[in-house]
Amino acid sequence: MSEDSYALLDAKLKRIHALNSISGLIGWDELVNLPEGSADQRQEQCATMAQVCHAASVDPEIDTLLSKLEAHASELDDSQKIVIKEARKSYDRSAKLPAEFVSRKARLDSESYHAWVDAKKNANFSSYAPFLQRQLEHSKEFAGYLGASDNPYDCFIDLHDPGMDTASISKLFDELKTGLAPIVSQIFDSKIQANTEIFKGFPIAEQSNFLKQITTALGFNYKRGRIDTSIHPFCGGNGADTRMTTRFDEDNPLDSLFSAIHETGHGMYEQGLPLDQLHNALGQAAGLGAHESQSRLWENQVCRSRAFWKCYEPELRKQFPKQLDGVSSDALYLAINSVSKNPIRVDSDEVTYNLHIVIRFEIEKRLFDGNLSIDELPETWNALYKELLNIDPKDDAQGVLQDVHWSDGSFGYFPSYCLGNMLAAQLWYAALEELPDLERNFEKGDFSHLLSWLREKVHLHGMRYDLKALALEATGQELSPQSLLRYLKERYLPLYS
Amino acid sequence: MSEDSYALLDAKLKRIHALNSISGLIGWDELVNLPEGSADQRQEQCATMAQVCHAASVDPEIDTLLSKLEAHASELDDSQKIVIKEARKSYDRSAKLPAEFVSRKARLDSESYHAWVDAKKNANFSSYAPFLQRQLEHSKEFAGYLGASDNPYDCFIDLHDPGMDTASISKLFDELKTGLAPIVSQIFDSKIQANTEIFKGFPIAEQSNFLKQITTALGFNYKRGRIDTSIHPFCGGNGADTRMTTRFDEDNPLDSLFSAIHETGHGMYEQGLPLDQLHNALGQAAGLGAHESQSRLWENQVCRSRAFWKCYEPELRKQFPKQLDGVSSDALYLAINSVSKNPIRVDSDEVTYNLHIVIRFEIEKRLFDGNLSIDELPETWNALYKELLNIDPKDDAQGVLQDVHWSDGSFGYFPSYCLGNMLAAQLWYAALEELPDLERNFEKGDFSHLLSWLREKVHLHGMRYDLKALALEATGQELSPQSLLRYLKERYLPLYS
Incomplete structure (x- = not known):
């Protein structure tokens, strides 16, 4: 039967x-x-x-x-x-969601999104606050329908990363925060500064050729996918037909390139899931953190590495000879790995990025456990930015209003980004252990060994393992921030001292 | 109630x-x-x-x-x-169609399409004949479900052009055939021949710019539509979001241009239908013939005219100065209006095109009334091509196998193309009567008066009038081939004598 x-x-x-x-x-x-x-x-x-x-x-x-x-x-x-x-x-x-709730929530999402757009434009948090309040209430109501009235924030975390919860993330993030503080201080105190002004006047057509060459070499299957242009880069579709996007700016070629590489990481995960099971859990990603581990691993560990640029710097100079005339290899590499004090999460580097997430998690946690009211949000936001990043946002547009996520009640989403960074670094060292020639392969433009390893360790399993189990299965170690901290030290401290 | x-x-x-x-x-x-x-x-x-x-x-x-x-x-x-x-x-x-029939027909369409592709590749009609036989039987079965067992071909004509039937089309086409014979003879006997070899090496990017400039000037609303590239040009979507395509060949810039203009005619009809009624008959096209009248009117009467090229020849020469160096205006205009003996319908000019359709209608009529068996099809096809166009197709791939339409049982579709040509010419002279400055406006690149006239006379009415009623309402005259014959004589006889 x-x-x-x-x-x-x-x-x-x-x-x-x-x-x-x-x-x-x-x-x-x-x-x-x-x-x-x-x-x-x-x-x-x-x-x-x-x-x-x-x-x-x-x-x-x-x-x-x-x-x-x-x-x-x-x-x-x-x-x-x-x-x-x-x-x-x-x-x-x-x-389990009543139809009435679903349509009420859809209306709220739409109103709340537009309120956020206006509020951000005018740097006026108070006009948005009532919508955020309602989103928070709706989120608790949502959790209630799913039988999670006692732990609504856990319910939202599980939506994004099955198996994770508030307590586990708190522990991981505390450890990460402690470990990051001295790294960030050392970089911020350094006199060395990257010159990112060197990237001016890179024609779009050549940028597009260059990133297609790279994403093809990384292993994105263009026979089952494509790359187009959109305002915000994303990766949609699934492994049967993967649609990723990037965006172009003549004066910011690294943005189009690293966006494309990031989405390629997402896309290759989708393309590595079992094609005949895309309709069920065996052919679907283990969660957003797992997904982000793939995009970040290719973007950061692989494509910001010396080995990668040993291969692609000559190609970049060939495509843009005039633009890069007089720029030394070291200056180029430092610009690619520039760290700076930036109040905006999406514009920040991979070192400080994690602290932007820690701040958001801390705030979401307090909102859900009742220790923070919506009205106190801007103040708490600014205090946390001061404490962790020594940044004073000039206004709420640059502060608490910068992200779209909360406007449609996407609580519990931010942590995934940082969990992905942790897993990426952990996978990286595990792969390097098993495949010690990896970086020498990168120098030759060969990324197939890493991709095969990820296929076997991560992609093929679909939702068979949740994030924690996946970390353990793939790397032999519990999910932890230690690999990420090790990687950031190894990559950035030599550059900034 | x-x-x-x-x-x-x-x-x-x-x-x-x-x-x-x-x-x-x-x-x-x-x-x-x-x-x-x-x-x-x-x-x-x-x-x-x-x-x-x-x-x-x-x-x-x-x-x-x-x-x-x-x-x-x-x-x-x-x-x-x-x-x-x-x-x-x-x-x-x-x-009224039984589910069993619908799925049986869908299977047949798929098998039959592939049989057609193979048969055409191998110029082997006999391998395709059994599928065509079954399509014919299925078409009669289809008509039976709709209560049209006695006049199945009428049923299919009505599917494409509501209000039309076999008898009406026979009468129109007989008159057209008779009128066309001397025009075609005179052109074929002429010593004047267009030189279409002048169109070599036109870069795609410039072709694309040029056709976008023209289709915008004609009145296609790119705020609610776009043009892309596909193997066969088409116009999809509706007036709320019109998606047309063209295709590019460096050695055939007229193909991309006139395909784009043709689809623009379709697109502007869709965009002229009442936007708030797209979901019902008031916002939908009056039929395929009416649709084709719009694409052909813009493609032929407007954009192959002296007036149009008076405006756009300088622009064309500006975009392609080297390629058109040494080509006279007259040679260019003749190449744009080249007539030749071509066995392939889709590659034929607007004079002989109509006879390609008359042949197909004649064959469909005989297939449905039992006066022609599938086996006799190639022979009858070749005999009719000989009789009407003095063409001997070199094989069945160039003959009876050239069109995809019958492979999915799309009988009754071909006549629409020719009915569209008739209505286009009829609309053209009616518009010219009311707006005698039309061609002087074209010379200045202004097409708005014609478009407004078509909006009012054709587009706005949706399916309010069927093809015959539309002709009468818009032009004050019964649908007839006389305007088409007049137009072809006025356009082509001076060129070829």
């Missing part, structure tokens, strides 16, 4: 996946292709598609099939058990 | 339209963006979406609402009556 029920469930999941992938495609098209005047029809299309996807995901037959399969768990193999566990989680997340 | 029912029906039609527009978008993406290796997922997506669209279109509540409204027709205004009449036609076309 279980076999039949499993096949029926599988067909349902396939249909949901197909519908979601269509929603994804029209979302991609909106950000990449949509004519400026056509937003009205796209809104209709998105709303209709959301409704079709929702109806498919709360199909009561799924509940019946899951219940049958759960009652006969002993007949299932391990893979099937994972599929069923995650399908149950997804089903409940969709089905 | 009717008002309520009408509002409910309207909401259903809106949803169907949104779903169909999503299907359209993923179809566009498939032809424009899809990575070569991602066809498998796209097939899944298309199949899932087709099923969702079908389910929405056969929703029995639509039948109930339509029946209620039909029973209270006296309470409806004229616009509502049109909406209901066409919604009934669409509903019946979807709902």
